[in-house]
Amino acid sequence: MTDPFGTAALRRAVLDAWAASPTRLIEDAAVEHDLVVGGYRDRAVTELIQNAADAARRADVPGRVALRLEGPTLHCTNVGAPLTVSGVRALSALRASDKGGGDVGRYGVGFTAVRALTARVEVRSLTGSIVFDTEATRGALRENGIDDAVLAARGLDVPMFRLPWPSDGTPTAGWDTEIVLHDVADVEAVLDTATAEAGDLLLELPTIDRITVGDHDIGRVEAAGPGAWSTVTVGERSYLRGVAPHATWYLPVGADGEVLPVETDVLRAPTRSDEVTTLPAFVVADVPMQPDRRRVLPGADPAPLADGYGALVADLPPAARYLAVPRPAVPASAVDGVLREALTAELTETAWVPGVDGRSYPPRAVTVVDRLTDDLAALLADVIPGLAEPAVSDGDAARTLARLGARVLRPAETVETLSGLARPPSWWRSVYAAFDALLPGSEVAECAAIPVPLTDGRTVTGPRTVVVAEERVGAVSWARVVHPDAVHPLLRRLGATPARAVDLLADPVLAERLVDPDGVPDALVDEVLAVASLAPEHTTVPGLGELPLRDEAGADRAADELLLPDAPVLAVLSEDHPFGVVHPELLARHGAHALRVVGVGTTFGTVVDDTPLGPDHDLDDEDAWWDSVDGEPADVRAVRDLEWVDPDRWAAALDLLVTDPTLAPLLTDRDGYTAWWLRRHAEIDGTPLGLLRRPDDDTFDGVLDVAPALRAVTVPALWARDRVDDAVTARALLARLGDAERPVRPGVVVRTYAALGEAVAADRVDVRDVDPPDEVRTLAGRVVRADDVTVLGGSSWIAVVPPDRAVPGGAHPDAVADLLDLDTTAALTVTVRGGGDVVAVADDPVLAAYAAAATDALPSLALPSEIVVHDDLVVTASGIGERRVPYWVDPDGTVHLERIR
Template sequence: MPTSGPDPFGINEIRDSTLQSWLTSPTRLREDVAAESDLVGVGYRDRLLTELVANAADAATAAGIVGVVKVWLDGPDLHIANTGAPLDAGGAAALTALRSSNKTGSGLVGRFGVGFTAVAAVTHHVQIRSRSGSIEFSAERTRSELQAHGIETDVVPTLRLAWPIDAGPAAGFDTEVVLRLDPHVEVETMMEGFGTEAVELLLELPAVDTIVIDGHTHVRERAGDIVAVGPDRWLEFSAPHARWLLPMTGDWLVARRRDVLRAPTRTDVELTVPAICVADVQLTADRRGLHPDADIATAAVGYADFAASLPTDQRTILVPEPGFAASRTDERLRSALLDELSTRPWLPGAGGDDLIPERAEVLVDLTAGLAHLLGEIITTLVHPEQSDRGSLTRLRSVGVTEIGLAEIASRLTGIEREPRWWGELYAELSVVAQGQVDELGALPVPLTDGRTMPGARGTVLPPPQSAESGTDVVAPSWLPTVHPEAAHELLERLGARRLSVSEMLSDPALRGEVESDPEGDDLARSVLGLLRTAPDASVPAWLGQMLLPTADGDERPADELLLPDSPLASVLVDDSPFGVVDPEWVRRYGADAFRALGVGWGFTVTREEYPTGPDHDLPDEATWWDTVGDPPQTFSAVRDLDLVHPDRWPQALSLLVESPDTAALLTDRGGYTAWWLRHYAEIGAAPLGHWRAPSDQTMAGVLDPLDHPHADELSGALGTADIEDTDQALMVLTHLADVHRSISPSVAAIAHTALATALRDGRIDLARVEPPTGLRTLAGSVADDAVVLDVPWLAAALDPTDVVVLAPPGFGLAAQLADLLDIPTATEEYSGGPTEPGEASTWQAHPRALRSALIQDRALPTGPIRVHEALTVELRRGDERSEHRVPWWRDEHGMVHVDAGFDVLGG
C-alpha cells in the first residue's frame, strides 16, 4: 500500500475543509452520503468503464494526442491506465467535490464532475496515480477520521475525503486508477462486459484509439471514411452537430433498427433511426437523458449530405423506416431527418443528377435501360437502383411522388426521337409493364413514312427483318406501318396488327397505289423489300403491273421483264417483248424477290383462286376453257409458252421440268399448261401430243417415244391412248395405215377404241377425215379392205387379216369406228349360220358348261342351247360361200350353238 506522499494539489487542506463542514453541520454529511448514493445507484450505474475511458479521452484531448487505455486485474485490484494530460490541482479538487468540474474547452466529454462517481459502485477504496501527483479515496479512512472527531457512523461517502499518496502510474502511462473491488462484484461478468463496451467506446470517443482489456487489445483503425475495430467496420460521416456511423457487412451498409443516442457516450434515450447517432447535444447531469434545453433536431443538419455520399444503390438505407417512435426525442429526431431528406438533393436521379425528393418521381421497377432512355426527358425520375418496390415506402416518406405507365406515355407525347430509340424504349417498357400494358395505350409509335401515331392501335407491324435486309426499311409504305427499327411485340399487345407478307401484298391500298402511281420507286422498294424477307409469299397477279427499272434505264411492268442472264431468255424468240431488270436492283433485293413478283428467270406461273373464265391473258386460253367442265378451284398455268422459239423447245421443256413450280403442272394432264404443250409445243415439227413417254407402251408403234432427257417427266404433256381432236385422230390413222410401223394387234385395238370413243364424244370432225389408205387388222398387218368386227362369234370364223377390231369389250363402238374408217361392220358384210340344227339342251345340263365358266372366270349362263358334236357354220358374202368350225355361234333368232369339243364356250 503506498504511503502518504507529497501534496502538490493541496488535498490535505481540501480534506480538512470538508471534514470541518461535516463537524459543524452533520446534515451536510448526510446530504453527501445521499448524493453519492443517488449517483452510484441511479445516475452512473453500469457506467464504470464508460466514465473512466471518457476521462482518458479528455486527458488525451488536453495533451493533443490519441490516447491509449489499458484495463487489467491484479488480485482484488482493478487497474485502468491511460495516456494523456496528468492529474492537476483543479482536477484533484473537482474529484473531491461531488458536483463540480474544472474541464473547459471544446472536445471534452466530462462537464459535470460527477462521472468519476461510477467507481463507487464497485469499490470503497480508490487510488488515482498520476505522474504529477497521486491521491487516494477510502471509505475506511473516512470513517476512522470521523471517529477521531467523535462521529460514529457506518455509512460514509467514499469520494469526498482524499489523501495524497506516494505512488506513480504503470510504466508507459500518464495516469492510473486503481480500484479495490468489493467482494460482491462479479469480476468475470464485469470483464466480459468491458470487452463489448470497449468497441462502442472506440466508436464514440475519437480521442482514444486503443483499449486493452485484460490482455485483449481493441484498436480503432481508419481508412478514409471507414472505421474498423477488429473485424467490425462502420462508415462514418461527420455533420455539423453529429457524427453518424453505419455498420457494414462486406461492402454493403446495414441499417440499425434500434439503438440509443450517444453524446458522445451512450445515453438511455432510445432511437429508431438507421444510423448510429453521436450527437453534440446537452445532456442531463447523469448523462443518461437529453437536457430540457437541448434540441435534438440540430443533429439532422447535414444528414442529407451523408445520404448523398453513399453509393447510389444504398442511399435510401438512411431513410427512417415508417413505424412508431421509441420516445419523444426519437420522434423529434426522425421528423427532423425526414425534413432534411425531403428538402435537400441526395436522391439519385435517372438522368445522373441528385434530386430533391419532394420534387422527385418514382416509376416502380424502373430498369437501367429505361432509366437511360427516360432520364433526359423526365429529369425528376428516381434512379432505378432506388425504384424497387422495397424502397417505395421509404421514398413516399420523404415526399417522392409515384407515377405509372400512363403518365410515362403522356410525358412522351410530342417527343422526337429516332425509331431505334423508340424500339429500345418498347423493349424496356415491356419488362416493366407486365400486366399493366393497357396503361400504355397512348404511347407514341413512329411509322415508316415519318409520322408518329398517338398509340399502336390501327398500326401494322413490319415483317421480321433478316440480316440480309441491311439498313433498308422493309415495310409496306401503303399501310400505317411501324418503323422496323421501332417494331416490338409490346406494340402487338397494344393493338398493332401483325400481317403476313402475303396479306400486306394483297391489301387493296397497294393495288390502288400501283394503279395510280405505278412508277413510284419507293413503292417498288417497299414491295421488293418485303419479298426479300419472304420470297415464298403469295403475290397477286395485278402486282405484275408495277413498274421496275430496266437495264437500259427505262421502266417497265414487272411481268414484262426478265432477270439478267435468265435461262428463260435463252429459249424465247429473239424479238420477245421482255426487257431486263436493272442488275443493281437485283443485287440489292435478290433474284428471288423479283421472281416472286413475276419477273422472269425461268417460266412464271400464274395462279388464281376460284377463277371464273379465260381472263389471264394466256395464249389460246379460251379454247382450253371450252374443254373444261366445272371450273377448277385453283387456276395455275405457265405464262409465255407462246414466246418459245420453235427450235428451242427441247431446252424450254428442260426448264419446265427442272423448276418445281412448273414441273408440278406438267403432271396435270387436264390443266392448261399440259394441254397447251400437247397442242402447240413442237418437237421435230410434231406437237408434243403426237409423242409418247418412253415408259408408256400403251400406244407403242402408233406414237413414237419422245427423245428428250426428261421425256417420262413430261408424260402429262405427251400423247396417250386418248384422242383429243381431229388433228390427233388424223395422225393416229396415218400411223396405223403405215406398213413400215410395227404395231401389235392389241395396240391397234386400243387405238381403234380411242378413235371410236373420240368420234362418239364429238372430238373428231368427221368431215375433215379422209378414208385411210390402209387398215390395221387383227393380224397386225395393213390391209386395203377389211371389216369392223362388231359381234364376238364372228371372230373365230373370219380371217384375222380381213378384220379390224376394238379392244374388248368395245363392240358397242364398232359402228363409230366403221364410220371413221369408211368400211362396213362384219355383220353388215357377212351372213350365215350353223349347217346342222344341233341337239337341244340347256346350259345347266351341258356337262362342260360349268368347266367353261370356271376357265373363263364368268358366271354360269342359263337358258336353252343347242349342242353340236362339231359346230360348223356357213358364211355368205355376196356370192361367196365358206364353212368354218367355230366354238360357238348365236343365230339370227338369238339361240346359242356350242361345239361339244371346245372347253371355252360362248354365250
C-alpha cells in the first residue's frame, strides 16, 4: 500500500511525543473530546459540506455534494480540489489548518465533528486516501508501550484524528473526494439532518450549487433581481441576495415576490453560529469567531457588517423597503444589539425612502401622510416636500419611518398644509374625494378646517360656514356658496349646509341688500336673476319683489310691479292698472322663468304670510275680510291685485285663476281672503259670485241665479252655498224672495227662510245689518206685504194660518221673525170650539196603534195617555177666524184630534 501523504512519519512523530509525554496524550484526547462534545456538537453535516465548499473554491468549480447511505455507512462525495499533504497534516493536527484567507473556515478543525458519529472515517481522494480509526490508534498505543489507562481514568477516549493511515479506497466515479463514515449509530437521523440543513447551507456556502441527500436533490439557482440584489432560489424557497462590503444579506420572498422579513435567526459566519439575531434578513459574513465557531471573538466589532445595507434597501421595490428595517425588539444578544444599532444608523442616513416624485430620501427628510392614497399623493406631490409614497404611508411602514425620524402627518395636520393654497375648484374637489376615501366616518372631523373655494373667487376655511347649492350656480356674492366645480359629498359630511336655488334667494342677507339705501348694483341684479333661473317652476320667494328691474320705458321699478310682455293677466286688467312691462333686454338675457321667480308677473301676484300680525298686506278690502274671520287668521295666503280686473272681463279672469297651479289652491279656502273677496267683488253680468249658485245646488233654486258654465264653477268656495254666512247674502236672499217676477217653489221658500233663521240664531247674521223687507214670499209662493203675514211658530200652525198669509219659520221662527220684523204665531190666540170627548189612548184601537207607531218611529209625535176627540175640530184664531184643522195642541199640552171616520 502506497503512502503518498507520508502518514507513517506523521504517526511516528505523534507516537514519540505521546511516549515522551503522557500529558501530551491526555491534552490531545481532551482537545478532541471538547471539540466533539462542545464546540462542534451537531455540526458534522455542516462541517462536511463546508469542507466541500472549500474544495470547490480552491478548484474554482461549481460545488456539488452528495450524501448517501450504504447500510450504516454514510458516504459524502464532492467535487473540487483533492486531498493534499498539507490537508492531511491539518486534519491530523487538531489545532492547525491549511486554509487560506479565502476559505470560509478559519481554523480547519471542524472536521473533528464527525468523531461524534463514528470511530472510523475515511477520506478518499483522487490524489490518495487516508483513514482515521480509533481501534487502529488504540493498537498503535499498545504496540508502542504507551499506557492509555490514564485516558480512561479521565473519561477520555484515544484521540482518533492524531494518527492517519493510508488507504486503498478511491472516490466514487465522477467525484473528486469522498468522506466515508463507518458504522454510524443513527445514520438515518444524520441523513434527515442533512436534508433539513441543505437549504441553509446552499445560502451560506455560495460555492456549493447543489446538494443531494439520498434521493432528495436540492439546487441553488441565482438570477438577476432588483438593483444590486439577485434572486436566489433554493428548492421551493426564494430569497433576495444583496452583497455589501462586509456581509451578504438574504431577504426571504414569497411566491408573489413579496418580501417576508425574518423574525429571528442567527449570525452565519459563514454557517450558523449561536449568536441569535432579530434582524429582518439573514446575514452571512466573515466575522472573527471563537475556535468552535459558535460565538464571536470577544472584542470583535460586528458593526461594519451594516456598511452598505442602506444602499441595498434603496434598491428594493419601494413598497418593500420598510420591511428591511429592524422591527422594535429587545436585542437577543450583544452582537444583535450592535448590529441593530448599526443598521438603524445606516438606514437613518441613507436615502432609501421612496418619494411620490420618484426620488429616494433619508427618513429624516420625508413626510409621511397617514394612510396616503394614490389619488391624494398625486394632489399633494407639489404641496408637501419630500412626500413619501402611499406604499409606505400606512400601518407598519409609517410607524417604521417614524422611528427613523420621518415626519408623520395625521389628516388634520395634512389639512393644515393646504391652507393658503391657490388652486382651481376642480383640484379641491379631487382633494375632497381623496380625503373622503381615506377617512372613515368617525374620523371625518379631522378635515373640519379644509379650505373651500367659493363662487365669488374666495377660498375660506372650513365647510361649516359654507353652503352647497343643489343646482350649479354662478357667482353668489351674498352667501358663502361652494364653487360648483368643487362640490363633493365630503363637504356635507363636514357640516356644509345644502341649499336649493330658492334657499339662496330667500337668504336674509340678500333681502337686506335689496333695500340698501345706496341702491342695488347691476351686478347683484344679474347674480340674483342667474340664481332665479335655477329655481323650480312656480317658485315664489318673499322679498324678491323688491329687486329693481328696468321697465320698457327705461325706468327702474320693483320686480313685483312689472309684467312680462306676453303676460295673460294683461288681457283681463282694466286700462288704469298700475303695472309696468319689463324691458325686452332683460327678458332676452335672463329668460322669462328667472323674471317670474323674482316677482315679474304673468298673472296675479300672491301674498304668503305664515305669521300675520294684522291686515297690513296691501290687499283690497283686507280690513273687512280680517273682521269676517272667526278670531284672527292663522296665516295669509292670498291672490293680490284682483281689484284691477276689468269688471267686464271677470269670466276670463276666473279662467286664468283656476287654471294657474299656483293661484288655484288659493281659491279653495272659503274662509280665505281670495274666495271671500271674489264672492263679494267679482261679478258676472252684474251679480257677485257669492250670489250665484252652482248648477248642482238647488237649495236656493229660483232665489239665486245659476252660475254660468265656467271652469270656476268647479270651485265651491267661490259661489253661494246651502247656508247663509253673512248679512250680504241675507239681504240678497230677502230681496230676491220679495221679487214677484221670480218663480219660487214652496219647498225652496221653506229652505230659504230656514237658512236665514239658522244664520241669525248662529250669530252669523246680525239683524241690525239687514233692513226688514216691505214684501215677503209666503208659504204659498206669493209675494205680499210684510204687514199681512205671520211667521209660523211650529208645524201645528200650518193648518191654522193660511199658506198665503204664512212665512215658514223653520227651526228658528223667532230668528226669522226678528229678521223680518214680524210677529210669530205665538202672538195669536186660538180657541177650540166644542168640548169633545176625552178618550184614553190605550182604549181606542186606532189611537193605540197610532201611538205605538209614533213612539217607535216618530218619538216627537208621541201621544199623551189621554186626548180629546172631536167629531169636527174647529179652532178660532185671532185675526184669522175659524179654521177646521186635523189636530191642535193647547198651550197646556192637551191634544185635540178630529175623529177618524
